[in-house]
Amino acid sequence: GAGVSQSPSNKVTEKGKDVELRCDPISGHTALYWYRQSLGQGLEFLIYFQGNSAPDKSGLPSDRFSAERTGGSVSTLTIQRTQQEDSAVYLCASSLEEGPNQPQHFGDGTRLSIL
């Protein structure tokens, strides 16, 4: 497709369950970013990939969070043993290259609700 695609668009799950969020970046974009946005709040940076490599994972909130990217394309963000405070919109973005001068193109996000 033409834009960044994220799935599912909505996810409701029970506390303690694992969830997997998917991001399909714009074709040809080498850099991919994950953010979290709580209701009415700003964007919290989680992790970025240059190709399949994640140079800095320090933005991940806890060791329950992990992310991977394969084939330089699709990325998955996994949250294990979900907690209620994990409820948020998880946004993915991609850019043509990694670096400070690259505009980021965002997907519509996955709205995650933990019951």
Added chain:
Amino acid sequence: GQQVMQIPQYQHVQEGEDFTTYCNSSTTLSNIQWYKQRPGGHPVFLIQLVKSGEVKKQKRLTFQFGEAKKNSSLHITATQTTDVGTYFCACTGNQFYFGTGTSLTVIP
């Protein structure tokens, strides 16, 4: 770590009034980007500033980058209801930081 603060957090204006949001960093920035997020939508890239003292215009929007490259502003002239949304500045250090955002409400 790097922090980017925006003021005000919220702004309500009458349609036709001007609006300005300010972005301030504790450290010198290599560049700054501005994004707009409509209610229920995702952030959309507006513009990037790189040079000290740079000024760029997009129709009714004027973007400025401070001389010291530690602050930036976005000014909207004669707001319209289509300007409603949250405006974020963003910068890069070791990670990609978004400002806290300014939520703009335009009253018809």
